[in-house]
Amino acid sequence: MKSSPLRLGFLASGNGSSAEAMVEAIAGGRLAAEARLLVSNRRDAPALRWAEDRGVRARHIPTLPNPERADAAIAEAMKAAGVDLIVLSGYLRRLGPVTLKAYAGRILNIHPGPLPRFGGEGMYGARVHQAVIDAGVSESAIVIHLVDGEYDHGPEIARRAVPISPGDTAEALEARVKALEPPFFVETLQRIATGELALPDAA
Structure with a gap:
């Protein structure tokens, strides 16, 4: 199938490991996409530094002082950058209604455990x-x-x-899952780009 480049925006609170893997896959020709923008709610997030080092536009939009203003700013920044699919990469803030409406059916997250049993508020890491x-x-x-x-x-x-x-610890399981998450996210996005995998409202 012919690939249609995805125009990606990223939200990250920390390292943004999955987002970084996607940017590397794009550069290596393994992901038919464009990295348009990375936004973090934390000014000191490592994700902002690597994004700038790789030529990806990066912005700090804090959420705590005014969540409503941040919500509108995130949606506007993503639209201005031409983003058509937002990827959450360790973003530890609930998205607001403006962003959710602007990108309904176009925001992806990765969860490190089986859903719905091991999900919900407070269930992360x-x-x-x-x-x-x-x-x-x-x-x-x-x-x-x-x-x-x-x-x-x-x-x-x-x-x-x-x-x-047998005998697995939470730490050992976490290490295995963290190693598998970025390549799995890249693989899934490439399946979306090629049309092999359709998002529910884009079928």
């Missing part, structure tokens, strides 16, 4: 992996889903199982 281990299940999963107004609630787009070994 090590908390997810500890909950999975405590539940005694045989496998975890990485889930890519659309973002709506509730935490970890939007329709699932893609899932990759992560087997749990």
